[in-house]
Amino acid sequence: MDVASLALSLISLQAGNAQQQVATSVLKSNLDSEKSSVLTLLGAGTPSLANVGAGIGGNLNISA
Template identity: 55%
Template sequence: MDMSLVFAAMALQAGKFQTQVATDILKSNADAEKSAVQTLLGTGAQDASSLANVADGVGGNVDVSA
């Protein structure tokens, strides 16, 4: 077998592995961001329906400029 084919196959395997690692990291980051948003909204361990009893306008406008 030609060595260039061997190196090409190895490069493809390395690229596939790097893509898998990057995908796992992105998913982990997305899960962390979701958890942070749920914590800020107060819905982390509760149902979203538990916010039904709050006053009108609470949580309606969030200032994200800071």
């Protein structure tokens, strides 16, 4: 194997490594976005009363 082909193969390996790192970064970003969407759809955290009628979700006086 001559020096030129060895250098070319090393450059190709480095380019492939850079592409793999970019692909991994994009994949992680997409997975984080999907996780956020799923948590929003499942209503994780505090329940939202934005779409209910007036008086729903308020305090109930049961002492009477």
